[in-house]
Amino acid sequence: MGEGGSDRRAERLARKIEASKSKKPAKSKAKEKAAVREQERRDAIFNAFSNFYEQEYGHERWQTLIEALKKPVRHCIMVNKYSNTDDFKERLPMLPELVPLSSFVSIPCFALANIEKEDGVQEERRFPPPQKDRFGITDYYILDAGSVLATEALDIQPDDRVLDLCAAPGGKSISIMQRLGEYGSLTVNELSPDRRRRLRQVFDGYLPPKDERITVMGKDGTKWYSEPEQYDKVLLDAPCSSERHLLHDDKEFEQWSPKRTVYNSERQLKLLKAAVHSVCVGGLVVYGTCSISSAENDKVVSKMIRKGKVPVEVVKKTWPIGERTKYGWIILPDRTEGWGPLYFSILRRTGVSKQDDNHKEEEDQED
Ligand SMILES: C[S@@+](CC[C@H](N)C(=O)[O-])C[C@H]1O[C@@H](n2cnc3c(N)ncnc32)[C@H](O)[C@@H]1O
16 A cells, blocks of 8 residues: 555544544533533422422521421331330440430330531431340331321320221331230221231231231222221321422432322322221321421311311310421421421311211222
8 A cells, every 4th residue: 555545544543533532522511411401400390399388388487497308307216015125225325315205205215315516417326226026026116206296196095996097117007006905906008019018017027926906908098988987096197298208319309299299188188088987976086297288288187177078176285396287286307306297187076977978888808
């Protein structure tokens, strides 16, 4: 090959190098643009979220509330009365720092004291994982203290017949079982098979084997009309927007929209109507959510009172933590050293249904 050939080859090579130089930045620019667009989309969702709740709570309160919601969720331990906890002290090395929550719950629960670091930021602290005693029963359950308060509100008596209409993963059911005696009973219901499986595992871990006081069901709670006036107490811990959880999960947060609250509130109303249908006259229903949206809290209760066929009255009580709402009580983390969110309303059934409920009875699917 002559000189002309190698010149042309060198030219081609030079052109290739130039082309590849100009391509690379173009590619990374496209990536950059996509990243910017993605961030803008996320910001737009966050702004819509923030505006929605700012309207509800007002600018000043929302600023403190959102900051508290972004902090790691605070937990307490609920000691399991079915477990042998004699060696508890040895197993909880930080025991001296444990704060008993006896001022607002009547079963043994403890929190870790909040400790601020030098820069004013709260130290994130965790409990060691629970352990089994020699009979295989787990010693404590880790949950939000607000959840224990919601079952406190049910005022459970040892012999009560209790229904937990939306029960998985089971923290509140375990809390109910701490209060029930030998002749009480608890029916737990959970629609999702996977979550029902988890619920059974929790019962296996925390309760005596083959506990005949428990019945596990897998029905759609919105259609729970086959057991009218059968229970002394009904807990409805309803599926909800769970905003604090969303703020800690980027993927879930992207699903948020005001429509979600509307959808949830419609389902919650159906569940609440079924719950009050199942409780006996004079019995209590506790309606609870971990949502901060009044559309999913007080407004559901208000609609049920106005439109439901079962007469109820709101039981007004004051609790050592949290704040009153029109029909209930709410525990929000900015005013309760990090607990919550947890809303609950206590309803007492005052009479029989105003007219026959024309609900299609569902076949009980005990499993
Ligand atoms: C807030 S969680 C309950 C948490 C539980 N009480 C606890 O303390 O661990 C709500 C549960 O309701 C269930 N659920 C949703 N729709 C339901 C329905 N129509 N009937 C029964 N359960 C339902 C969800 O799968 C979810 O497990």
